[in-house]
Amino acid sequence: MRLPKGKIFVIGGAEHKNDGRPLSMEEYNKDFEPFEILKGLLPGKKAGRSIEIIPTASKAPEEIWETYKEAFSGLGFADANILDVRTREDASNEEFVSRIEKAHTVFFTGGSQFRLSTILGGTRLIEAIEEKYYEDENFIIAGSSAGAMAMSKIMIYEGQTKEAMLKGDIKVMSGLGFLDYCIIDTHFLKRGRFGRLTQSIITNPSCSGIGLGEDTALLITQGNQAECIGSGMIIIIDASKIKCTNIVEAEDYTPLCAEGLNVHILAKGNGHLIREREFLPDLKTPGEKNIHNGHKNKSVLHNNHAAEKK
Secondary structure: OOOOOOEEEEEOOOOOOOOOOOOHHHHHOOOOOOOHHHHHHOOOOOOOOOEEEEOOOOOOHHHHHHHHHHHHHHOOOOOEEEOOOOOOOHHHOHHHHHHHHHOOEEEEOOOOHHHHHHHHOOOHHHHHHHHHHHHOOOOEEEEEOHHHHOOEOEEEEEEOOOOOOEOOOEEEEEOOOOEOOEEEEOOOOOOOOHHHHHHHHHOOOOOEEEEEOOOEEEEEEOOOEEEEEEOOOEEEEEOOOOOEEOOOOOOOOOEOOEEOOEEEEEOOOOEEEOOOOEEEOOOOOOOOOOHHHOOOOHHHHHHHHHHHHO
16 A cells, blocks of 8 residues: 655634634634634744645636735745636646645635636646655645545535534535545534434445544544644544435435444544554654654554555
8 A cells, every 4th residue: 555655734714814703613712723723734933834725616816816926924924825727728837836836735725625626627737746755754635624525535515504414415525535444524613514414424334534623633543543733623524334324215315323323532642543443542652753753653653564465
């Protein structure tokens, strides 16, 4: 198995960027840290690190760009640039590809994941990002909201927010394909999306569901080991061991049932192994480094051993 050397940073949306919007975690969470998520996009020294912001998911890219430009400037990161890709023709632009090859971080903003995937999927730009992700250990692919949802191979692109989980009220399609074994949903708690993510994994049981809270993120190393960062929670839903469900027999838009879902709740400092579907209570135990510093815990050692066997 070929393992990526870079990292993926998926954000649940509404990350703190001091844009004037009231955020509840500032009032209620005593561990809230301003700009915590955005700082994670460019770890280490500020000098010499560049980020390419891709607002393709948004119909108002200039507005999105100004917001992030101001936020990164306030953090002291001068080398933040917009990669304004609006068409599939743009995504074949060799100048844009060259900028990807020089960047330390590529960041997909929010908007419409359907728009993002249909414009960028399978293009030269995505190929260049994937090549760098597999070869450069200092490279980060990041996405917020729609940008995070598009990271996986299977992506929710449409779904209702309802109290009942009704068969057929979610639709999935191919995402950008950087992550296996998971389906990602964002603004998860704020917008009541438990039902739609659960249905998506009941119909795709080889995947775990990752429900990202706002101002909360997963930093994923080697495509598998994930660390929770930020002020909120992340919900992991595993349908691989369900015993009884009516998903096959139920008519469209009738309620679904499922027995034996496995659910984990991650807070800051907790981790998760995506392939193994395993909760990691503490990634920062005494005498060990966390995954920001490339610590090879049992997940990484397991992955390396599997790679050697193959």
